[in-house]
Amino acid sequence: MSFELTILGSSSALPTSNRFPTAHLLKADERFFLIDCGEGTQIRLLHQKVTAARIHHIFISHLHGDHVFGLFGLLSSMGMMGRQVPLNLYGPAKLKELMEQNLQYFPLPFELHYHSPEWRDGGFLYEDEKLTVNAIPLKHRTRTYGYLFREKKKQLNIRKEQIQALGLGIADIVRIKRGEDFVTSGGDLIPNHELTLPPYHQRSYAYISDTLYDPGLSEQISGSDLLFHEATFAGSDEKLARETMHSTAMQAATLARLAGVGRLLIGHFSTRYKDPSLLVEEARKIFPNTDGVNDGDRYSIPLERVPSE
């Protein structure tokens, strides 16, 4: 029951000798979700000993090169390694056009299935038995999406000792697991929280790639355990951030505070800052639980029960 984020690439548009362009990998309950795919992503996957064949869903935030140039190589390698099952690509509608044009030159032995968000569905993009993914519209120089990965509510676990004590039958148990209270044959009401273990917290990861600062995002990502927010610039370069439709570290931290997230990760630092710890310090003044990410960093959210209200 893992929920673990690995930073594959942490640079902004220009890579450095130890920061590859943007790519994140979320491992949720043994499923891998690749988020953005900058140049060299397939090499970073090798460094992390993650088999590319295990990736079936790739989410692209926007069609700027530093977020997509690794797709061609990764998909080609998947093909050479014998992939036959389809791969799902999520992102702006133009991604399909870009990929189809390049497939003329570099054909693949498997299908690509394209998915773009529809806003009437609240940006809904993906669902399996354990997780949902929604797109979050961002404000950048081209159509850009953030993504919110959120575990579904898990079924309640019944307190085993109560089954015998109360003589619960199968039908009772099903109802209790759904959250209902129980009424004994004597007419006593036993509240659900006395019958079940505290529910599991629904873990979530919000990925906010290139964007102008937008406090309006706080509602959608409210209470996320982990928020990655780009922080291309320092506070002193806020004007530049606005002009290029990027954010400062302080703006990322302000959003983290507004949204009440658990932990803030910042990255996508401009190469103009030789030492990005300056940006991390700026963010921590506003939101102390902030980390500046490096390639290879891992953040694991433990599975925990939380007392019901």
Next chain:
Amino acid sequence: MSFELTILGSSSALPTSNRFPTAHLLKADERFFLIDCGEGTQIRLLHQKVTAARIHHIFISHLHGDHVFGLFGLLSSMGMMGRQVPLNLYGPAKLKELMEQNLQYFPLPFELHYHSPEWRDGGFLYEDEKLTVNAIPLKHRTRTYGYLFREKKKQLNIRKEQIQALGLGIADIVRIKRGEDFVTSGGDLIPNHELTLPPYHQRSYAYISDTLYDPGLSEQISGSDLLFHEATFAGSDEKLARETMHSTAMQAATLARLAGVGRLLIGHFSTRYKDPSLLVEEARKIFPNTDGVNDGDRYSIPLERVPSE
């Protein structure tokens, strides 16, 4: 007066954690020539501390992803770093089509000039005051070129002591530097080699990327100081080499011997061989002066005078 090759990427189609896809960098007399541009080439250039802005000529062997997927990122980064001067791309004619399609999505602030070889010119592609580059047609599954980089003949250096001893005038010196003998006022013929220092050896690098073994190449690359030849397979997999239109290490070595080159470099090893030193050993049995290349390896050819015949 450098003539130095740096291996930026040495893998075959699939990268490994320490081998990036193919890219070579030749530095000849302070000019940089990039040869193939696999994914991650711009990162390898950073590792080598080579400023991408100094590259004005990129030679692409063929349009398979492991030889071109780094172009998009490298060119984008050049643009972001403010490049305005045109960049020259050499390769199969289809390269232009591929680049122009992608430029629709990822525009550049500088021009690309495309060059493809014309066979009536013997594959001539590039010339400056010190160097020529010719394409070499290879036998692969798509239009593929090797490249021969060769220094031009340098002007002879006159032996300074002879100027005074023979009372040479400017016109005499010009003729002697061109290689002519000198006749004294007394009618004695002084042969050119007594008047000049031994000429410089014309250094050369032959790059033979993906190809079926072709002994017919030996003439064009005859006597090269340095030959890179792909060696995707071991001798035991010669059938596979033939089917995929690649070469074995022994075939690469046989061509090196036929062509009488100075040193053979092999690479592009299939990932099926956990330890490519096996392939190097096979090649050395046929051509002892063989090296298996790794990312970051450098080979420098010194500038030397050779006695005239």
